[in-house]
Amino acid sequence: MTQTLVPARVSPPGRILNRELEARGWTQKDLAEIMGRPHQTINGIINGNKQITPETAIELAEALGTSAEFWTNLEAKYRLHLAQKEVSGSPETREISRRSRLYSFAPVAEMIKRGWIQAADSIDVLEQEVCRFFEIDQIGDVPNLAVNCRQSENRDPEIQAQLAWMKRVEIVVRDQKLPTFDRAKLEAAIPEILALSSKAENVALVPDKLLSLGIHFAVVPHLGKTYLDGAAFYIESRPVIALTLRYKRIDNFWFTLMHELGHIFAGHKGSYLDNMDNLEVNQEETEANQLATNWLLNSHELSILVKTTAPYFSVEKIQKFALDQNRHPGILVGRLQKDKEIPYKNHTKFLVPVNKLLTPWVFN
Structure with a gap:
């Protein structure tokens, strides 16, 4: 029957082994002969000059009726104890x-x-x-x-x-020089900002428009583990909108931008870090989301389009509706994909990247 030996404290394996030999009335030579090992090996273990290898642990277990794990654990704990004494507290x-x-x-x-x-x-x-x-x-x-x-x-x-x-x-x-922010001016400028969404190249005009309204703007690519798309907050009473362009598509740019503007437009005074794939469920995020949704596409007219067209949205119908809304077709395609009206593989040619249009505003 295998015995369970538990040392009370960290002890050299050789000391435990020597006690086992004494308890049995064996000499080192006796154990060496039982294990078929040279006497010097047993003597080296007892004197601490040799470590107990896994193979030796198995042989000791067979010879002494213990477990091999007992000897390997004893050796490992003792060596760790010696190392801790040597290096603990060192520079x-x-x-x-x-x-x-x-x-x-x-x-x-x-x-x-x-x-x-x-x-x-x-x-x-x-x-x-x-x-x-x-x-x-x-x-x-x-x-x-x-x-x-x-x-x-x-x-x-x-x-x-x-x-x-x-x-x-x-x-x-912090080095951007801006006029005083006036929320009433922002409200009046929303249609002008939205008018820029008709053409992809107009994305390059957005930052200067925001700065003219007293709103700081910058693109800082997201860090790993942040999964951020945008943020809205205030520095010394002036609002800041920051984007990451985690998704470089035109639809993501415009929705994230208008969502952050929605926070400012609605007078939300908090600080918002937004992941558009997983927005927090609260009143202010819901309000900003609804503002962005309604600003970008007329909800009533969109519902009519879906009702009369789904599930087959032709290129011509997408282009015509976008033109009537004065929006880039990619904004409509992105919305239809998000609402699961069309598969994500459909009409991707309209989802043009806009990151290069904002290169002067990107700060790695």
Whole structure:
């Protein structure tokens, strides 16, 4: 029957083995002969000069009626104990701890890749770079952001990436010189902004139009794990609209833009980080969504089109309806796809990319 041996504390395997021999009245030579091993091997284990390999653990288990796992675990724990005594508290382990804390605080590798901070071999310099970016005194301080991201002591990687993305947006828009924002002027300008959606090339005119209304604008590609499409918030009483162009299609651009404008138009005073695939369910997001939907396409006329045309939407009908609405056909196609009126594979030629039209406004 296999015995279960449990040492009370971390002990050298050789000491436990020697006790087993004494309990049986065996000598080292006896055990060596039983196992068919040289005497020097048994002596080396007992004196701590040799480690117990998996093969030796199996043989010891057979000879002593124990489990092989007992000897392998005993050896592993003892070697770990020795290593901890040797390196615990050393400069190397302290640096590992600091790097772990730093990489948990921010997406350091991606920030270096984007050029937001400089790479550094020294942990001191790297911490300084991260502190400089977030404008904080030390790692662990809460960054002072216009957007109130969810705060917790143990932030997950998504929230950490959102914090870094938001700080980057703040940095790139703070030098934009704008007139005073007037919500009434924005309300009057909504038809002018929408009129730009008739042609793809007009996307390039949108940023200057927003700036003329006192609205900051920038495109900052999303960081891994953020899955953001856009954001709306305020800096010193002026609204900011930031896009990621996660999806580069014309329909995504216009819906995200008008959704963020919807927050500002409706007078929402909060800060909004939006993933258009998974919007939070609350009154303000619902209101912004409804505004964007109604602005881009007349809902009543769209319902008539669907009722009289579905499920077969020809190129001609799509082009005619878009022309009547003074919208690019891609905006209609994107809506029909989202509403599952047509498959995502249909009419994709209208879903033109617009990212290159916004190159001057993209800040990696």
